[in-house]
Amino acid sequence: MLTLDKIYHASYVLKEVIRPTDLIHAPNLNPESEIYLKTENLQVTGSFKVRGAYYKMSQLSDEEKSHGVIACSAGNHAQGVALAATKNGIKSLICLPDGAPISKVEATKRYGADVCLVKGTYDDAYQRALQLRDEKGYTFVHPFDDELVIAGQGTIGLELMEQLPKMDAVIVPIGGGGLISGVAYAVKSLNPDIKVYGVQAAGAPSMFNSIHGHEIQTLTEVSTIADGIAVKTPGEHTYEICSKYVDEIVTVTDDEISSAILTLIEQQKLIAEGAGAVSVAAAMFNKVPVKGKKVVCLVSGGNIDVTILSRVINRGLLKAGRSADITIALMDKPGQLSMISDIIAQKGGNVVAVHHDRADLDMDINACYLHLVMETRDHDHVEEIKRALIEAGFDIVK
Structure with a gap:
């Protein structure tokens, strides 16, 4: 059986092996709440595991x-x-x-x-x-559905209670449920008033579905950039513990995860993998009630492949309105591109890619599509540029 004594014993055994990770204040992730990051992405091996x-x-x-x-x-x-x-x-x-x-x-x-x-x-x-x-x-050695493994993960809960004893809530990523089971058991055993929220990727909501359906459910497929939590079936032990100790489970989209990864890089100088960033995404996009609360986001890992990181950054830029793709239908004559680039420059945008398409069968013979990729400040800035182009007589297709 999982007990608090077992988690304390795990903490003692692990003293010579793991790094007690820092708790970092991150005030800008959600200005309406007091967010802290438990940086297990900086753990030995780059993860809480x-x-x-x-x-x-x-x-x-x-x-x-x-x-x-x-x-x-x-x-x-x-x-x-x-x-x-x-x-x-x-x-x-x-x-x-x-x-x-x-x-x-x-x-x-x-x-x-x-x-x-x-x-x-x-x-x-x-x-x-x-x-x-x-x-x-x-x-x-099971990755999550083992009470000794769960006890080991629960040592994070003990650290949190020492680092921020007056926290109102902790947000924890969920794959199979081992991490949140250990953390929830430890935290709730020491202070039942602290809320424990779980987060899954929308493309792999196995525990989310199981808790809401009141029985363990198996997904037919999973699809998410958060590969570390892409689990089709939660564990039996973890399902029981989550049912008893976790207050709520929510999901976040891949776009929201990408935005969280990008925000952690820019604001906190931290690299998180998709699975590690879901807790931050939940706080950023108000998936759980964090307003006015002192909340810990558990950043569970930072082992992201650099090629995936590149794609995620691009996705995050699009989601935040920091990058924009637009397509303009125009007459193929001299000066058009110069006029468009002048308007974008005047509005503070920066064109980073241009593609002329003259081969579309739906176009007039003397027309073309102009595909542009721009660096922008946010979504309002993108709309401002689009309005200026429309006012100048250009036809924006998308």
């Missing part, structure tokens, strides 16, 4: 350790298990979905684990790990 993985491994018998351990993961649990196994002198094999970011795969190998890539999603990797466990006799 090492807490649960190491504590689980520390409690294995010598015989279990001798068989080696196996785990499945979208990436962060893999690195936690790999590091924990290596530190304990245990052989480890990690099953990862073949779509896991290359950076996470390579990091897992660097921490000393063997890697088995499995076609499909996290859940496919999970089934393969169970199969190999049964065939080879490995000891399985």
